[in-house]
Structures are given as structure tokens and as C-alpha cells.
Amino acid sequence: MKIAVSGKGGVGKTTLSAFLARWFASQGKSVLAIDADPDANLGHALGVRDAGELVPISQMKQLIAERTESVPGSFGGFFKMNPQVDDLPEKVAVPCGNGIRLMVMGGVKKGGTGCVCPESVLLKNLVHHLILRRDEVVVMDMEAGIEHLGRGTSRAVNALIVVVEPGRRSIETALKVEQLAKDIGIDNLYVVGNKIRSDRDAAFLQDQLPGYRFLGFVPYDEAIIEADLAGTVAEDVGEKTRAALTAIAENLKEQQQPS
Known part of the structure; x- marks a missing residue:
């Protein structure tokens, strides 16, 4: 199963991504958890020691240069559009x-949109490989897009x-993600x-979407909020x-069963 989790920042994408990764692993599956949000901390949520010290692939300049045959730190020029990525998970x-x-x-934080640069080419080829070629559960913690x-x-x-929370900005992000998905x-x-405090919150989201x-x-859970603020694992949830x-998780798995 290949799962992508998106939504506005702070709504709980990382908490859900970490839980899904752990749940599928508890079912005996091999799981590859992907932190694809530049501002996320999936490593912390999964209990990885010194997760903040991990170097993102987009910043591995030498690796990017080798795989795309580009010059580290340069702009423009020629580089490979189909770099080898199949060995990177290992x-x-x-x-x-x-x-x-x-x-x-x-x-890849550069001005403008639709950046075609060695970093973005490597990342997109890697995601293509992870989703199309890997025979394991992949859970991707995405940015809002x-x-x-x-x-x-x-x-x-x-x-x-x-992932949405009761609020207009969260609803607007969900609508944008839906359009991007359709595209x-x-x-x-x-x-x-x-962050559901009552049936009224749930009804609001269903009414708006x-x-x-x-x-x-x-439900709204202080343990998750505190863990998110501290950058740690939310172990003591209610x-x-x-x-x-x-x-x-069970509902998601059931939805994927052949009818």
C-alpha cells in the first residue's frame, strides 16, 4: 500500500503518518516512512534518536551531483533527468x-514554481521508484501541497x-489538495x-466537506499537542x-480490499 498524508501545517499530519507506519508494521508489514515535508519531524514522531541531525536527501549535494551528473551548487547547465535511485532506500x-x-x-526552496533542477529531479525520480517499484508499505508525510x-x-x-481540523484555513487547504489531486x-x-472536541466539530467538517x-x-488530545511542541513521540495518548x-487504520485497510 502506498499512502500520502497531506494537510495544513499543524493539523496532525505527522502524528497520523507515524501512527500508520507503526500500525502497518505491527501487522507484519515492511514499512518505509517518508518525511516529504520540509517543516515536518516524522523522525521525532517515530522515536528516532537525534532525528533533527538527519541530513535530508535534497541537501546531499555530492550524492545529487553524482546521480544527476551535475556540478554541486551550480545553476543551469545539463544534467541527467533519469538518475539511478533504486539503491537509495538501502x-x-x-x-x-x-x-x-x-x-x-x-x-527544494527556490524562487518560482515548477523548478527543474538536479535536486527536484532526483526527488521526483525517487518518489516514482518508491511508489511504483517498492514492494512494501510506503507512508509519505507530505507538505500542504x-x-x-x-x-x-x-x-x-x-x-x-x-488531515483537517475544525477551521476555515484547514478546510481551504483540503479543497486545494483535492484540486491538485484531480489535476x-x-x-x-x-x-x-x-483535534475534535465534540460532535459539533465533526459535524462542521462533514458539512464543509x-x-x-x-x-x-x-479527539483533541493534550498529549499529542505537547509531544508535537516538544518534538517527541506521543506515547501517552488517551x-x-x-x-x-x-x-x-483499519478503515483505510478495509477501503483497499477488492470488492
Whole structure:
């Protein structure tokens, strides 16, 4: 199964991504967790020691230069558009224990849009390989957009999950992600409501996103908020939170079963 998790910053994408990675690993699956949000901390959420010291692939200048046959730090010029990436999961992924490995993509922060540079070419080719060629569960913690995905990989994405919280900005981000998904042909879009304080919050999200497929709702949990602020693992979540996350994972798996 190939899963991408998106949504506005701070809505709980990383918490859900980490939980899904752990849940599928507990089912005996080999899991590759991908931190594809330049501002995320999936490594912390998975309990990786010194996760903040991990160098993102987008900053591995020598590796990028070797694979794309480009000059480190240069702009323009010629470089390979189809660099070798099939060995990178084994070379750069960090073991997290319990059948999970972590790869930190990083971002390409340059002016303008549609950047075609050695870093972006390497990352997109890598994502293409991870989604189309790897025989394991891949969970990608994305930024608010779906920059790393493209038309070549869209058909192989089993689920694009948008995490939302009760609020207009979160709703607007979900609508933008839906449009981006349609543009590249992703049909399997689901929604998870997070930070739900009451039935009224859940009803608000369902009312604002009519026709969307909700996998479930996660209650507001101080343990998750505090862990997110501290950059640590949210181990002491409440029973209702854990039950809600488990139900979401099971619902997702059920949605992917052949009818």
C-alpha cells in the first residue's frame, strides 16, 4: 500500500503518518516512512534518536551531483533527468525498529514554481521508484501541497489522506489538495478529522466537506499537542485517541480490499 498524508501545517499530519507506519508494521508489514515535508519531524514522531541531525536527501549535494551528473551548487547547465535511485532506500534510509525505516526527503526552496533542477529531479525520480517499484508499505508525510507526486505516480497511490481540523484555513487547504489531486489523476482521496472536541466539530467538517470520504475523527488530545511542541513521540495518548487512530487504520485497510 502506498499512502500520502497531506494537510495544513499543524493539523496532525505527522502524528497520523507515524501512527500508520507503526500500525502497518505491527501487522507484519515492511514499512518505509517518508518525511516529504520540509517543516515536518516524522523522525521525532517515530522515536528516532537525534532525528533533527538527519541530513535530508535534497541537501546531499555530492550524492545529487553524482546521480544527476551535475556540478554541486551550480545553476543551469545539463544534467541527467533519469538518475539511478533504486539503491537509495538501502543506502540512506534510517532503521526505526519494528520493521520501519525512515527517509527524509527535504524540500527544494527556490524562487518560482515548477523548478527543474538536479535536486527536484532526483526527488521526483525517487518518489516514482518508491511508489511504483517498492514492494512494501510506503507512508509519505507530505507538505500542504503534493509537490513530490506527479502524473506518473498518481495511479499507484492507494490513498491520499488529507488531515483537517475544525477551521476555515484547514478546510481551504483540503479543497486545494483535492484540486491538485484531480489535476494529476488521484481518485483515492480520504479525510481524517483531528483535534475534535465534540460532535459539533465533526459535524462542521462533514458539512464543509460534503461528498468527501472520512476515515474517522481523532479527539483533541493534550498529549499529542505537547509531544508535537516538544518534538517527541506521543506515547501517552488517551484510550479514545488510540482507539480512533486504530479505527482509521483499519478503515483505510478495509477501503483497499477488492470488492
